[in-house]
Amino acid sequence: MTQEVKHVLGISGGKDSAALAIYLRGRYPELPVEYYTCDTGKELDETYELINNLEVYLGQSITRLEAAQDSPEAPFDHFLQVYGGYLPSAMSRWCTKKLKLDPFEQYIAGQGPVVSYVGIRGDEEREGYISKRPNVQSIFPFRKNIWSEDVVRKVLDNAQIPFVRGLYEAQAAGAPNLSRMLELVQEPASAHFPQRQKLDMLLDLSTPTFNAVAFAFLKTTDYPLSKVDHFPLVDNDEVLVRDDIFRILRDSGVGVPAYYEKREYQVEIEGEVKTGHYSRSRSGCFFCFFQQKIEWVWLYENHPELYEKAKVYEKDGYTWQQGETLEELSQPERRQAIKREHYLRTERQRNNAQSDSLIDILGVEDAEGEGCAACFI
Numbered sequence: 001m002t003q004e005v006k007h008v009l010g011i012s013g014g015k016d017s018a019a020l021a022i023y024l025r026g027r028y029p030e031l032p033v034e035y036y037t038c039d040t041g042k043e044l045d046e047t048y049e050l051i052n053n054l055e056v057y058l059g060q061s062i063t064r065l066e067a068a069q070d071s072p073e074a075p076f077d078h079f080l081q082v083y084g085g086y087l088p089s090a091m092s093r094w095c096t097k098k099l100k101l102d103p104f105e106q107y108i109a110g111q112g113p114v115v116s117y118v119g120i121r122g123d124e125e126r127e128g129y130i131s132k133r134p135n136v137q138s139i140f141p142f143r144k145n146i147w148s149e150d151v152v153r154k155v156l157d158n159a160q161i162p163f164v165r166g167l168y169e170a171q172a173a174g175a176p177n178l179s180r181m182l183e184l185v186q187e188p189a190s191a192h193f194p195q196r197q198k199l200d201m202l203l204d205l206s207t208p209t210f211n212a213v214a215f216a217f218l219k220t221t222d223y224p225l226s227k228v229d230h231f232p233l234v235d236n237d238e239v240l241v242r243d244d245i246f247r248i249l250r251d252s253g254v255g256v257p258a259y260y261e262k263r264e265y266q267v268e269i270e271g272e273v274k275t276g277h278y279s280r281s282r283s284g285c286f287f288c289f290f291q292q293k294i295e296w297v298w299l300y301e302n303h304p305e306l307y308e309k310a311k312v313y314e315k316d317g318y319t320w321q322q323g324e325t326l327e328e329l330s331q332p333e334r335r336q337a338i339k340r341e342h343y344l345r346t347e348r349q350r351n352n353a354q355s356d357s358l359i360d361i362l363g364v365e366d367a368e369g370e371g372c373a374a375c376f377i
């Protein structure tokens, strides 16, 4: 019998989680998904706008989770005081834990089984944050492999081969390529045949069959999905990549967050004035230290008031970036140098890719994979 299982989706304010909410609503309206967002109090206005648009589209409210709710300060400022003014950095990312992960953990604490949907795309190589709570399971609907690493590890554990073989025989009875599937299942994973390769090959043969086997396997565990009789994503073999995300956002009317839209800048290179394009590559706090230099320039030139606010945080020797203060970065010659470097790098990428896709034009793809899934997906 189906036990009450909570389905949740965290809206970061970025494009991928917003697109996932729209996608799930369209493809699986029967899934009772609850939405939440962790507000640091320091997001861009465009992020709040996206969340509002999404609420209208879904016809459902998105729960606002805030760390340190009793504090008179914004959540980020509260914890900055707790940390004695020590600004977070890629090496010491207390902000993600305190402002995003802990509120989520509290949100689901004491709940029954929870399925958490994560918008990591099919063209990304990252796993994202996985809650360690035993009542939580992550699902990745945009990827060919919708399962988290821990589930895959268990299903493809060599010790489980006879059991998984039986599941394949039951799930794929009559399939023309059943014998090939069984051959693969029988082959133990090893240094020469890593589990990842085995997984990819099984998914290539039939994603729905692998999913059905994994789902049946989970029935023998305590995972949240063992509590449901039916999980519609088992049949899903769609893989969604970056361009699909922009299409979903535009087609739905929710729209692409305005900070992703490229804007022109001019820069002089060898006596010629060139026109480049810049934008912000992700959601998150306006002062996020994961920003590239060109994104700081974008912030200075498009949101000067936020740049000034970010500058105020730099004191007592703490800076957002190593080796350069925001005051130094905002000097005209320095901004020109950053634009020059960005323009040339983007041209190189465009020539290499020989493609007109948005990612090449924006020239920000190398930055997108960095940072934290909880903040940017």
Ligand code: SF4
Pocket (backbone or CB within 6 Å): 040, 088, 093, 095, 096, 099, 100, 283, 284, 285, 287, 288, 289, 290, 372, 375
């Ligand atoms: S967006 Fe950046 S600064 Fe804000 S919480 Fe996330 S990692 Fe920290």
